[in-house]
């Protein structure tokens with residue numbers, strides 16, 4: 269399955285020899301286009317805002333000359349000093365105040381996980397470890413069960429978000445907007461079934477900082493349920509950025525392979541993003557393609573530079589993936605299970621699970637095809653975008 273994915277992208281890459289250049293015409297009409305594209309990207313909004321002039325300014329000329337009247341779109345009606353453009357998930361006391369300046373000196377990191385109550389024991393273990401390292405913890409509940417988590421001491425310190433039968437990527441798109449999580453240096457967007465006996469969040473962070481990994485994941489214990497060779501733990505090293513080996517279907521990862529799945533690649537199960545890479549990745553997540561398949565092949569574009577350097581798998585802090593939970597998450601599988609209740613009622617629980625599993629798999633695969641064709645179209649349509657990974661040949 270995965271190598272067919274790879275072939276889609278590869279074939280498309282080989283055929284695509286076009287160089288993208290901003291034509292003069294486009295540059296000229298860019299001004300016109302800006303207005304409408306603003307509606308779609310925050311980043312552009314901000315760029316535009318920097319050029320916008322405070323319309324109600326008393327001394328318009330002098331103020332704009334000094335660039336003192338730059339405003340964010342939508343905030344023109346407010347004096348600048350009152351505008352709070354970003355936020356965070358810190359819990360605030362109802363009484364008294366907290367010393368924000370003192371707090372902001374500490375590095376802040378975020379663990380966001382989808383979780384169902386059936387996995388509570390493992391989730392508890394994970395959260396305890398992360399909370400010891402002062403992580404902010406956010407739980408996305410996909411099974412509608414929230415209160416039962418209150419028996420854990422940490423529950424009142426976590427942020428709980430509940431939406432029935434939604435996937436990790438659905439939640440992430442809706443609740444982890446870059447402006448909301450801009451305080452966090454690293455964002456761990458994890459599945460709930462990873463076993464963390466050999467994983468320490470603090471040590472992990474110091475490794476990715478030291479090695480400047482913008483996108484990373486912990487390696488998987490070789491006994492795990494595995495999908496991709498690059499994720500397997502190499503016990504002789506601290507981390508690795510590529511694998512060299514023969515893969516399925518005669519495909520080979522060489523020393524000089526330039527892209528996924530040989531290098532510049534992590535799996536969607538336990539990714540860790542730097543603040544800057546998340547700002548990019550959030551925009552890559554499609555609202556409707558909730559299983560997120562295919563994104564792993566394109567994450568490297570968000571690596572803030574060379575994906576063969578800035579993306580890596582950390583071996584010295586690793587996790588075990590038992591493979592109990594489906595790729596789409598248990599919640600997603602339940603949703604399908606409901607839809608196919610009639611068909612499934614006659615079969616045993618195991619068969620039902622198997623059937624659901626293949627339904628989810630099919631859905632994920634078709635999402636992936638849609639995602640790749642969207643990407644291909646976007647690349648073709650955007651004459652001002654240059655593919656950094658095509659240029660290298």
Ligand SMILES: *[C@@H]1O[C@H](CO)[C@@H](O)[C@H](O)[C@H]1NC(C)=O
Pocket residue numbers: 326327330331
């Ligand atoms: C406007 O700005 C100019 C240049 O800074 C200054 O000379 C002038 O006095 C200002 N006018 C008012 C009304 O503030």
Ligand SMILES: *[C@@H]1O[C@H](CO)[C@@H](O)[C@H](O)[C@H]1NC(C)=O
Pocket residue numbers: 400401402470
């Ligand atoms: C967590 O934060 C507290 C202060 O808020 C600090 O004393 C402690 O060292 C921090 N722990 C880690 C592992 O950073």
Ligand SMILES: *[C@@H]1O[C@H](CO)[C@@H](O)[C@H](O)[C@H]1NC(C)=O
Pocket residue numbers: 502503504505511512
């Ligand atoms: C593990 O890393 C070492 C050192 O880079 C390398 O020689 C070896 O081939 C790697 N093992 C695997 C299975 O990739």
Ligand SMILES: *[C@@H]1O[C@H](CO)[C@@H](O)[C@H](O)[C@H]1NC(C)=O
Pocket residue numbers: 623626627630
């Ligand atoms: C999944 O797709 C394959 C090939 O398209 C098909 O043969 C199979 O029946 C599908 N499975 C389900 C559960 O829809």
